[in-house]
Every structure is written in C-alpha cells, then in structure tokens.
Amino acid sequence: MVDGVAAVHDLNKKLLYMENVYKDYGKKRVLDNIDLSVESGEFCTLVGPSGCGKSTLFRLILGEERPTSGEILIDGIPVGYPDKTRGIVYQKYSLYPNLRVVENILLGPKLASGAVRWLAKKNIFEQEARQILAEVKLADHGDKYPHELSGGMQQRVAIAQALIMKPKILLMDEPFGALDPGTREHLQVFILELWHKFNMTVFFVTHDLEEALFLGTRVLVLSQFYMDGRGDGETNRGSKIVFDEKVTRSTTTDFKHSAECAELMKKIRESGFDPEHRRHVTEFNLRHPDSFQTLTEAEKRMA
Ligand SMILES: Nc1ncnc2c1ncn2[C@@H]1O[C@H](COP(=O)(O)OP(=O)(O)O)[C@@H](O)[C@H]1O
Numbered sequence: 322m323v324d325g326v327a328a329v330h331d332l333n334k335k336l337l338y339m340e341n342v343y344k345d346y347g348k349k350r351v352l353d354n355i356d357l358s359v360e361s362g363e364f365c366t367l368v369g370p371s372g373c374g375k376s377t378l379f380r381l382i383l384g385e386e387r388p389t390s391g392e393i394l395i396d397g398i399p400v401g402y403p404d405k406t407r408g409i410v411y412q413k414y415s416l417y418p419n420l421r422v423v424e425n426i427l428l429g430p431k432l433a434s435g436a437v438r439w440l441a442k443k444n445i446f447e448q449e450a451r452q453i454l455a456e457v458k459l460a461d462h463g464d465k466y467p468h469e470l471s472g473g474m475q476q477r478v479a480i481a482q483a484l485i486m487k488p489k490i491l492l493m494d495e496p497f498g499a500l501d502p503g504t505r506e507h508l509q510v511f512i513l514e515l516w517h518k519f520n521m522t523v524f525f526v527t528h529d530l531e532e533a534l535f536l537g538t539r540v541l542v543l544s545q546f547y548m549d550g551r552g553d554g555e556t557n558r559g560s561k562i563v564f565d566e567k568v569t570r571s572t573t574t575d576f577k578h579s580a581e582c583a584e585l586m587k588k589i590r591e592s593g594f595d596p597e598h599r600r601h602v603t604e605f606n607l608r609h610p611d612s613f614q615t616l617t618e619a620e621k622r623m624a
C-alpha cells in the first residue's frame with residue numbers, strides 16, 4: 322500500500338510541483354484543478370486546443386499571475402514574482418531593436434544585479450554573454466542589431482537571453498511558431514542539443530503535434546474537451562491535463578514520419594482536440610510515472 326503522506330512529500334521534492342491549481346478570469350474558469358509534477362532534466366511538451374489555457378499555465382509558473390487557488394512550487398518553494406529560477410522564450414518580440422545582440426543578452430543580468438554589482442561585474446557578464454552566444458552558434462553576431470539577423474537567429478538570441486540567467490526551468494511558448502518549416506526543424510534539433518548539453522529542464526508549448534512528439538520526453542495535453550458527469554455533461558469547467566505520457570527519445574527527425582508518431586498523434590487528437598470525443602474526468606490517459614490527479618469530492622461521487 323502506498324503511504325499517502327510519504328508520496329506527497331516525495332512529490333514535493335520535484336522541480337516543479339502543482340496541485341489543485343485553478344485559474345479563473347471573472348466568471349470564466351480557464352484552468353480546472355491542474356495537478357502536475359515535473360522532474361529535473363525532463364523535456365515536457367504541452368499541446369492543446371487554441372485558447373485552452375497553455376499560456377495562462379505558463380504565466381502562473383512564471384509568477385506573472387497568481388492562481389485563483391492551489392499550490393505551485395519550484396524546488397519545494399512557493400512561486401513568487403518572476404525571478405531567474407524560471408526563464409521564458411516567446412514566439413517573438415523579446416529583443417530590443419535599438420540594442421545590439423550582446424546588449425540584449427546582458428539585459429537580464431543588468432536588471433537582476435543592481436547598479437553597483439553591475440558596474441563591478443560588467444566585464445565578466447559580457448564575457449559570459451559572448452560565451453553563450455558561441456553556444457547558440459552566433460559568436461560572430463554579437464555586435465549586430467536584431468534586424469540584421471534572420472528569424473531563426475533572433476530566436477537563438479532569445480534563447481541565449483534566457484540561458485544567461487541559468488534558470489532551473491526554461492519555459493518556451495510556441496518559440497518556433499513564426500519560423501519557416503526548414504528553419505523550424507533546424508531549431509528543433511538545436512534545442513535538443515542544448516537541452517542535452519546543459520542538462521536543462523524544458524517546458525515547451527507548441528500547437529504542432531509532430532514537434533511536441535519529436536522534442537518531448539513527456540507529452541502533456543491540456544484540454545477543455547471532457548465531461549465530469551455533472552449537469553448536462555457539456556458544462557465547460559475549464560481545462561485539465563487529459564493526456565500525459567512518456568515518449569521514447571527520438572534522435573533523428575525521421576521519427577516524425579514513423580508509424581509510432583502517427584499513432585500517438587491520432588491518440589492525442591482524439592483525447593484532447595476532438596470535442597465530439599469527450600472523455601470522463603476519470604478516464605484520462607495519465608500514464609506518465611509522475612502523473613497524478615486529485616479528484617474533487619463531486620468528481621469522486623460522479624466517478
Ligand atoms: N488576462 C485575461 N483576462 C481574461 N481572460 C483571459 C486573460 N488571459 C487569457 N484569458 C482567456 O483565457 C483563455 C486561455 O488563454 P490562453 O492561456 O492564452 O490560451 P492558449 O495559450 O492555450 O491559447 C482564453 O479564453 C483567453 O481568452
């Protein structure tokens with residue numbers, strides 16, 4: 322028999338731990354009782370129908386917004402305001418056009434260190450920024466302005482901006498969504514190399530299922546398409562994690578064209594994206610070993 326207290330204690334030691342997290346905007350419930358536990362080193366990809374609350378979930382993890390209720394811990398510590406434990410890369414517009422690439426990368430350290438420390442350590446930070454630029458294969462582009470770089474290169478600068486802060490968890494919200502397919506695939510391989518080299522923990526939102534399955538060690542689906550047995554079964558209570566599985570790490574892009582990938586994509590479409598295929602709240606596909614679910618009293622009664 323599993324000791325409930327010990328199990329919870331153990332989960333609390335995960336890098337990211339969320340339990341019973343709700344987020345409402347006015348009367349609209351966006352996130353409904355989210356339970357999530359992520360270990361250090363994982364590459365989690367998150368997909369879900371447009372507007373289901375993926376970016377909202379990220380804002381809660383970042384600390385840009387508070388949950389309506391529930392607990393969010395990073396390394397066992399409740400999430401406060403945004404700080405360097407969480408980094409974020411967005412689809413676009415994270416670079417200041419009037420600053421050179423290297424200055425853009427130094428913005429984070431500058432803001433975080435305060436004037437005195439910044440002046441004392443400026444040279445060290447700049448050295449570090451140049452090193453990180455080399456890691457993202459932009460060693461020769463530090464003195465350029467963002468508009469002189471291609472879209473793919475700009476996103477690599479955005480990744481460098483996040484990396485210099487050495488976040489415990491790197492959140493990426495559709496980071497390759499604005500890139501052409503060739504560049505996108507290139508950056509997919511690139512981010513996997515970085516993840517591997519720096520032992521990073523990545524949490525990556527995409528609306529491209531193929532991308533999610535290729536990159537993730539774990540694929541999560543957030544969806545509002547389910548029912549709970551209450552009311553007419555169509556009452557939209559907000560989104561839950563309806564699918565959570567470990568994915569075998571694929572090393573080549575061939576995986577995208579494999580039968581295994583096609584099969585998983587079909588399963589995910591059905592369980593998360595098809596409003597006709599609603600599943601009961603107790604029937605979600607939560608097979609990842611770290612996955613857990615706290616049902617409300619009402620959900621237990623309906624089960
Ligand atoms: N600040 C806000 N105020 C009110 N509603 C919001 C706010 N932010 C997001 N929403 C609503 O929450 C839902 C989820 O949004 P979002 O997290 O951006 O979805 P996703 O990233 O999955 O596309 C949407 O219906 C959106 O309109």
Ligand SMILES: [Mg+2]
Pocket residue numbers: 375376377494
């Ligand atoms: Mg979004």
